[in-house]
Amino acid sequence: MDLGMKILVVDDFSTMRRIVKGVLRTLGFKNIIEAENGKMALSELKKEEVGLIVSDWNMPEMTGLELLKAVRSDGKLKGIPFIMVTAEGQKENIVEAIKAGVSNYIVKPFTPDTLKEKVEAVLG
């Protein structure tokens, strides 16, 4: 795993972004950028070289699923590992995400260890 790689964290709640960022940091990743919603995430992805996307499902303007679909259908971006964050009680969405090509998923609330496992599974 390349700890210097850029990771994009997408969520409309700053608290959630902070948590994910924090966990990623404890895993050793230093290069983390954030986006508030799918649209902004896409513009970030066009500008920077991102090695992993961790995105929430529920977001205004462009949902996580829409972002995933957009990423997977873009020539340049389609190979980027994508972890979808969903909430307890919305597991059926995961199936949707899997259909759309998500690399892995994680359910809130999660422990740092779980996120670590998922990240390793997806990158390793």
Add this chain to the structure above:
Amino acid sequence: MHDPELVEGFIADSREMIDEVEPYLIELQKSFEAEGDVDEEILNTIFRLFHSLKGAAGFLHLDNVTRVTHEAETLLNHLREGKLTLNDTQMDMIFEASDFIRKLLSSIEEKGSDEGFESEAEEIVESLRKTIAGPAGNISADEQPAASNDQPGAPPDDPSVSPVPETTDEEPVASDEQLLITPEMKKQFIEESDELLEEVEQNLLALEGGEGQGEGLAGAFRNIHSFKGNCGFFGYSELERLSHKSETVLEHMKNGAVEACGENISVLLRIVDMLRGGIADVSEGGQGRIQGCDLLLELLDDMIPAAEEEQPAEGKPIGEILVERGDATPEAVESALEIQSKPLGEILVDMGKTTPKAVEKALSQQEKQGKTKKVVRRDIRVDLDKLNELNDLVGELVTAQAMVVRNPDLKGHEFENFEKAAHHLEQISASLQDVAMSLRMIPVSGLFRKMMRLVHDLSRKAGKRVDLRMKGEETEVDKTVIEVISDPLVHIIRNSVDHGIEPPDERERAGKNPTGMVELEAKHEGGEVWITVRDDGKGLDRERILAKAIQKGLIEGDGKDMADKEIFGLIFEPGFSTAEKVTDISGRGVGMDVVRKNIDQLKGRVDVQSTAGEGTTISIRIPLTLAIIEGMLVRSGESRYLIPLLAIKESFRPKLDHVTVMPGGQEMVRVREELIPVARLSHVYRLGNGNGRLDEGLLIILENQGKSMCLFVDEILGQMETVIKGLPGFMGNIQGVSGCTILGDGEVSLILDVGGLMERAKQ
């Protein structure tokens, strides 16, 4: 180390959680005493709450909280598993634990950590452990609670689950088998598969529709089982693995290890879609590939709990319940299940293997269990500032709308269409206002429930038996009111339990039920919220209160002429009660004067009624909305003022011979039997001129906290409902003025605060 916002959220959530837990604990105890039986759903709910708290605390590295919650959770788990029998000591321990957690929460609030409480935590952990090890002795106190599945994302080690999924690099099926499969067979396979999947879908939908353990679940299981078999035969391994895993999930649903809830059923329905996709792939010549098969398998795995986990009590199969209750044998259930085409219970009755009554009872237990599913609250957290801003804007909208509709330019004209439109606008504004106001409203139930713990503790400490009843919990009140009224309510209830309710033997001697009653009621009445605390204790002693008041110099004279109401009201005067010990129950405030102070802050009133030997009723009345006021608009000189309608008793034109002028210049007027002082706004505010003759104007009798005053005005202009606005910040608090409002013609009018006005007039 942790984000303050996160910690804040955690503290708020945890407090909420502990508030929720306490009434449940009390209920648990009560029902155990009444029925000798532990109420399973309540126990589970309590367990889950502690479990969540533990999880969150762990996330934030709050060690002391985690340790204590962990032990409490263990204790609760043992109770759940029946390894321990409920007793008072345990309940006390858990209460102690939750008090301790509250303490820790405060410390976290102040210092950001729960450090420094290690030894105390250790003590509580020890006592909890002792209680756990307790009479049974052979229960190891170190046993980890089985349901410690804190990692929802991690696949558990479930031996019943098939081994780690293979890689998705699919090879076509082994050549031998390929020879046996003809295009016809394949066609048939596809058709049959489509049908089976259709069936499964129907079964799952029926299950979702609430058919419990009937056709739905069994049917789905059967059909998926057949489907899996076919796929296996034809060698479509991804289809086989996915359907096998689904079958396992359904099996666990049958035995209750997996909840047959909406979410899980939705997942299964989507999996069925994915299976269909695989079959479509086959019909197009493919290998039955399923997009993201591994991840789907993982998802299904996550739904299956770890082997050791407790089975949730929700919606246990009827057969199991009947067996548990000893109303049917396991064998009978087995054979009935095999024939299953009717509800299981019915079959067993038909077979003569149980009685209809037993089935009914089991059904009602199942229903009860089903109901404890957590109701999904569709709440969102909203920044209070934003809410206030919204309310401000709505207030301004109402004002602006009034200025348009009642514009002086329109005076004398009749515009029919305009008026219709204006009326419509007025109605919409009013509705908008109601909704905006209601956003800040919260039911009092949370507040009332907190009192359950209070009464419980107080009565135990005082050695009395007190029942707390609640009425009107769903009554909604502005958020600020809830916050401000909490302390007063605590003090009033404390008063009732400590001084009002008599000890059981005394009550019996008086012919009363040895268990005393305190009733909390909330209701809306006439634009106000009424919150009453009623007890059936010994009532207030007029003479004693009078004596104390005289002793403390709170009243002049002997008070013989004072009405009961007034005397009882004295208990709220600052200085009346001696400084009571600040206990951990009420925490702050020095007694009943907090009541008066807080109620005043809310512009409300408090009344006391009492009958010796029978009880006391304390009523708190608070204006329903703090932002709208109904008032009387009056003119004094050149200025206009708005007087809150609630404070007005009556108005009249005085006769000069009813007016007496005291040596100091103070005017008094005789109203029936009373002599009421007169105040002129121009004097009180030193503004403008209102020096007309009293008989050329009007006197308005104002009442506040039992005192009366006459206000002299030149004219009464009418009654109106309007939005209260605050005066500009830098002007501060002006005695006698509670705010201002914008009138229809655009001018600003001050709103009088009657209490303050009276104070001011005295000086």
Add this chain to the structure above:
Amino acid sequence: MEENKGKGALEDDFLDEDEEDTQKDKFLTFRVGHEDYGIEIRHVTEIIGIQKITAVPDMPEFVKGVINLRGKVIPVLDMRRRFSLEDRDYDERTCIVVVNVAEAAVGLVVDTVNEVVDIPEERIEPAPEINKGGNNLMIQGLGKVGEEVKILLDVNKLLNGQTPEPPAGAEQAAVA
């Protein structure tokens, strides 16, 4: 989130980032009694005609009361009283200059409003040291416009409690 968008549209113009710099040297001038005063235009949100002012008790003399400004209740200072001049009847030239003080709007009653003038820094003298503390707390400086002198006021100090002596600063500055 922007919080202060409740004020007049004029404010948007005045607080426009690009324009702020060019606003710095512009002053709105008005007359109170015998003197001309000026306030930096960037603090002025609007000018309205005189309207009925609702008196509020317990306020200093120069706080005349409050008015309704498009749904907001704002305080109004009478500048004549602020400078200890005698009251005079309001007429059709009396105006209320609404300024922005510490995020809040305040109205100032003045005899007449004149024009917006450019007073570059070089033409501004500091307030005289003598008498500091009394009147001169609010005086930002003295601006020279042609032959005339305008007393430039510091908007933030207008509300300070002291009621000063009628300013005599103008003559002194002219001499200097």
